[in-house]
Amino acid sequence: MTANPVLWNLDARGVATVTLNRPEVNNAYDGGLIGGVLAAMDELGKKPNLRVVVLRGNGKHFQAGADLKWINGVRPKSAEENEAVSRATFEAVQRLNTLPIPTVALVQGGCFGGGTGVISACDVVIAADNAMFSITEVRWGLTAAIIIPQLCDAIGVRQVRRYALTGERFGADEARRIGLVHEVAPLADLETAGAKMVEQLLANGPEALAETKALAMESSFGGVAVDDAAYARLVKMHSARRQTKEASEGLASFAEKRAADWEGNA
Structure with a gap:
């Protein structure tokens, strides 16, 4: 297993690269x-x-959502421990969302579940032409509660009502059409496309960028603060759903590589 699950560096221009x-x-x-x-x-x-x-x-994929083996290990723990897990997950996404400087996500391969929330929390998203997306939580009897606000910002309620309910996969061109990504590039040119976007951002005034982003966030679904009642509600819903009988069956179906038996485990 990888020793450091997140790597980061900062260059002389002030450009940080954070790598999952x-x-x-x-x-x-x-x-x-x-x-x-x-x-x-x-x-x-x-x-x-x-x-x-x-x-x-x-590696080959940007982010495959939650590690379901880990989720299955968290699920039987106390409600308080489950809430702590959901709270930390929410805060990681929100820290990206509200960072007062521009964020650029470069997406290759799979971007599923929580990964779609992560990119929705970024200011600019560039996808490789091999990228594949899905809001997968319902497939496992879970909900995407803590990333629904960011997804509504990125693709609108109408598209969330389709893709978060079906759990279907869609490619980079569809992701661009609905607003989940801004640009699609050949996989071999993904880093180059990202570098061009960074140069575009660096050409702008830092204070003006921060103020512009803050103004945009004022009308944001995803601008829920960590001390808001709405935040607490999302965390509770996210963690409580993980502990349901339905989620137990969904996670078991993943582990056993079979279709979930929703009727028999209602």
Whole structure:
């Protein structure tokens, strides 16, 4: 297993690259990766010269959503422990969402479940032409509660009502059509496309960028603050759903590589 689930570096221009680094499980998130994202945001927040954050995933896939083996291990724990897990996950996404500097996500391969929430929380998303997306939670008897606000910002309620209910997969061109990504590039040119976008952002006034982003966030579904009642409700819903009988069956179906028996486990 990878020693450091999240890597980051900061160059002389003030451009930080944050890399999700669990390629052996397609960068699926667990407690370590969530903690790594939060730690990276903490450290980068101390850098006075920070101008742009680029988010990428190591390996063939950007981010495969939750590590369902880890989720299944969390599920039987106490309600308080489950809420703590959901709270940390929410805060990792929100830290990206509300960072006062521009964020750019570079997406290749799979981007599923929580991965779609992560990119929805970024300001600019560039996808490789091999990228594939899905809001998968319902397939496992779970809900995407803590990323629904960001998804509504990115693709609108109408598209969320389709893709978060069907759990279907869709490609990079459809993701661009509905607004989940801004640009599609050949896989071999993904890094180049990202570098061009970074240069575009660096050409702009840092204070003006921060103020513009803050103004945009004022009308944002995803701008839920961590001390808001809405935040607490989303965390409770997300964690409570994980502990239902339906979720138990959904996670078992994943582990056993079979179709879920929703009728027999209602």
